[in-house]
Amino acid sequence: MIKIQGLTKRYGSFTALSDINLSVAQGEFLVVLGPSGAGKSTLLRCINRLAEPTSGEITVCGQISSSDSSSLRKLRCNVAMIFQHYNVVPRLTVLKNVLTGRLGSMPSILSWFQIFPKADIDIARQCLRRVELVDKAKLRTDTLSGGQKQRVGIARALAQNPKVILADEPVASLDPKTSRTVLNYLKQASDELGITVICNLHQVDYAKEFAQRIVGVSAGRIVYDGPPEGLTEDILQLIYPDGESEEEQSFAA
């Protein structure tokens, strides 16, 4: 589903990612762990081409990604993003936020006037049902809690009918109980819908609990790639050489 070969990303003379090689299968739930500045976000940004790799090749859904517009269009169709700060439009209703996930497959004239075909509204409601928010469909999104906003973010990603979801620290701003709820919805997307999920996390505990496979990144290099059970103290030391790993109770609300 995703194949990364020899990916290097430099910012000026600084190397953020160095010779990354990684293959991710369809439906896999992969967690990327690593200290702040390790290169986790840069990796996701290179996969969806928000950042241009310095060298290396990335294949998504059988297509070698490049920055030409037709390749980017296909890539953006196949890959949905979920962000730490939700990126929902506060004054739009919950349903309209989810419908923005359908914009890529809708004639733009309709979206300019916010006219949504019934089929798209049905899809959006179905996605809201998946994250158990259908009763909030008509509310303005700024009336929702953080966890609910992130569930809207997930529903919007699902409405896009993606093959891949990239989630960049989706629970970093949430308390432990809400974090587990949100991670469960992402896990269900991979288990039940066969969506490949790559999720950046700070918390080792959640990675152990939810990941099918963990990739540990430190200073721009992969230092661990294996099952959660393999995450021993020695491996954690490799990923977090300065002992920076975050426990869930230290979340910042």
Ligand SMILES: Nc1ncnc2c1ncn2[C@@H]1O[C@H](COP(=O)(O)OP(=O)(O)OP(=O)(O)O)[C@@H](O)[C@H]1O
């Ligand atoms: N646009 C940019 N220009 C210059 N340097 C950058 C840019 N984006 C990222 N970097 C640098 O690349 C390194 C990796 O950044 P990245 O955001 O990928 O880390 P991260 O693992 O996501 O960290 P965090 O856990 O804090 O989100 C950092 O040292 C960062 O300063």
Ligand SMILES: [Mg+2]
């Ligand atoms: Mg980051």
